[in-house]
Amino acid sequence: MKNRIGVMGGTFDPIHYGHLVLAEQVRSELSLDRIIFVPAGIPPHKKELSISNNIHRHFMTVLATIDNPNFIVSDIEVHAQKVSYTIDTLHRLKELYGNDHSIFFITGADAILDIESWKDSKTLLKTFKFIAGTRPGHQNDDLERKISLLKKQYDADIHLLEVPALAISSTDIRNRVGMGKSIKYLIPEAVEQYIYKNRLYERGVSGE
Numbered sequence: 001m002k003n004r005i006g007v008m009g010g011t012f013d014p015i016h017y018g019h020l021v022l023a024e025q026v027r028s029e030l031s032l033d034r035i036i037f038v039p040a041g042i043p044p045h046k047k048e049l050s051i052s053n054n055i056h057r058h059f060m061t062v063l064a065t066i067d068n069p070n071f072i073v074s075d076i077e078v079h080a081q082k083v084s085y086t087i088d089t090l091h092r093l094k095e096l097y098g099n100d101h102s103i104f105f106i107t108g109a110d111a112i113l114d115i116e117s118w119k120d121s122k123t124l125l126k127t128f129k130f131i132a133g134t135r136p137g138h139q140n141d142d143l144e145r146k147i148s149l150l151k152k153q154y155d156a157d158i159h160l161l162e163v164p165a166l167a168i169s170s171t172d173i174r175n176r177v178g179m180g181k182s183i184k185y186l187i188p189e190a191v192e193q194y195i196y197k198n199r200l201y202e203r204g205v206s207g208e
Helices: 017-029 054-065 086-097 109-113 121-127 141-154 170-178 189-197
Strands: 003-010 034-039 071-073 101-108 129-134 157-162
Touching: 003 017, 003 086, 017 034, 017 054, 017 101, 017 129, 017 157, 034 054, 034 086, 054 071, 054 189, 086 101, 086 121, 101 109, 109 129, 109 141, 121 141, 141 157
Parallel strands: 003 034, 003 101, 034 071, 101 129, 129 157
Antiparallel strands: none
């Protein structure tokens, strides 16, 4: 029987409880052996945006996941000097873990709507399984039509999972810090303290 690995990519700027709840629910619901968090190096869809230094984002992800023995953090992208593409990362992880492992890529449901704009999307959809997190009660006819089309065109394996905590967003957390508002209980305490100690997201302060 193959080992089952979930891979969760993202900028994690910062990582928050929405990410962690999604990962744990996926692990539990699909009986995965472990979840690998992969902080992005240079995200292809966010090249024009200012994101925090790779080391900060990687370390915050480590702090957030350190108390869960089923979570591990990979630095496969953060040390790369080129744009990180999901297809390349998943192929590298498949080579690393071998054919006796099945890989499930975990993402927010909204990303599925744009997935055909990703590098080598056809190969990506035909090769790997996808778990897409949605908010409970959030009806999205466009998403359902998109998934139906992807399954028909590429025989894509896409599973939707409702996750309450997905209402939390990294953008809102950064904005709250910039405005001096509380972020307590939105992110793990260790990550909160790391943000304040390193003065991340403060207005007029660089995230380098």
